[in-house]
Amino acid sequence: MSSNQSSPTLYVTQGSGNSFKPMLVASQLNKPCNVRYVDVLAGDSRKPAFLSINPLGQLPYLVLPDGVGLGESNAIAWYLAEGSHLIPESALARAQAIRWMNYEQTMLEANISPVRFFTHIVPDLQSEHEDMIPVWRERGNQGLKVLDNYLESNDFVTDHGYSIADIAVYGYTHLANEGGFELDDFKHVSAWISRIQQQDGYTPIEKLLTGEHLKAAA
Ligand SMILES: N[C@@H](CCC(=O)N[C@@H](CS)C(=O)NCC(=O)O)C(=O)O
Numbered sequence: 473m474s475s476n477q478s479s480p481t482l483y484v485t486q487g488s489g490n491s492f493k494p495m496l497v498a499s500q501l502n503k504p505c506n507v508r509y510v511d512v513l514a515g516d517s518r519k520p521a522f523l524s525i526n527p528l529g530q531l532p533y534l535v536l537p538d539g540v541g542l543g544e545s546n547a548i549a550w551y552l553a554e555g556s557h558l559i560p561e562s563a564l565a566r567a568q569a570i571r572w573m574n575y576e577q578t579m580l581e582a583n584i585s586p587v588r589f590f591t592h593i594v595p596d597l598q599s600e601h602e603d604m605i606p607v608w609r610e611r612g613n614q615g616l617k618v619l620d621n622y623l624e625s626n627d628f629v630t631d632h633g634y635s636i637a638d639i640a641v642y643g644y645t646h647l648a649n650e651g652g653f654e655l656d657d658f659k660h661v662s663a664w665i666s667r668i669q670q671q672d673g674y675t676p677i678e679k680l681l682t683g684e685h686l687k688a689a690a
Contacts, residue, residue, distance in 0.1 A: 478537050479504040482548070483522070485512040485531040486681055487593060489585060489643035490545035494532050495680040496639055497552045500673040505552075513594070546573045546640045553636045560632035568630035569637035576641045579615030583608040584644045588651030609652070616648065616658050623660035627667060634671055642668050647677070 482498065482505045484491035498505045510516050510531055517529045526533040526543060534542040534551065542548055550573075553559055560566045587608045590601045598605070619641065622629070629637045646665050649655050655662055668674065 476504065476506075479506050480537065480552075481506040481508055481535045483508045483510050483525065483531055483533040483535070484681065485510050485517065487677070488512075488531060488681065489581065489647050489677075491532045492677045492681055493545045493639050493643045494534065494548040494552055496675065497549045497558065497636065499675045499680060500671070501553065501556050501558070502673075503552050545643065546577065546636075549639055550636055558634070558636045558639070560630050560635050560637070562631065565630040565632035565635070569632075569635060572629040572637045573640045575615070575618075576643070576645075579611065579618070580641065581644045583612035583615060584648045584651050584653065587612060587653075588644070588647055591652060592650045612648065612651070612653060616645070616653065616655075616661060619645070620658040620660045623664045628664070634668070638664075638668055 482494055484495060484507060486509070495507070497503070510522050512531065516522055517531060523529055525535065526541060528543060530543060532545050532548055534548045536542070542551060550559070560569045586601070587605055590598045590605065619629075628634050629641055642665065645661060646668075655665070669676075
């Protein structure tokens, strides 16, 4: 992922399934990007320096060379993948991509991410969320079950084959074990995770998004 002044700047944070999505796209497609690291755990996403770039204070965030900003991991991943084999072509496959990218944000990321965050990333905060953790866990399991049923008869989430929508859904799904979800119970999801990891140029989150690696790039 080389970079220069005519490349977009991608702001990311450590260990995040959302930040991993555009990083994987950029890495897999060899897209030049200036990667900048914002340390969420140190509170830097809510400090004036980053709020002046993204007033929502969220990562990932993309800034184009002309200064236009783009938020939302799935939108950024789509933008970076435009024109590549990762973008579905048929009307049905494009609609399936929107379906699964919305599903990822509402049923998977929305439930898997907070459980993983409060039990695995910052377990000191777990006790403040004891009431919600079982709710997120149950909803996340429902989300994984629907995905598992779909993948029983589909190799990827759209009819296009491996696409941007698989990367979006994969972002948090493949990290669900870290939140105490039992991915072994979802054997079609597990097989799909393996298929994604076998794609050309796949790079794991540990290589793309460790704090130390990102600090070096910042
Ligand atoms: N829907 C957004 C969610 C982004 C989000 O929640 N990012 C988290 C990291 S995974 C974040 O920036 N948290 C820090 C904060 O909100 O200050 C996306 O998909 O990009």
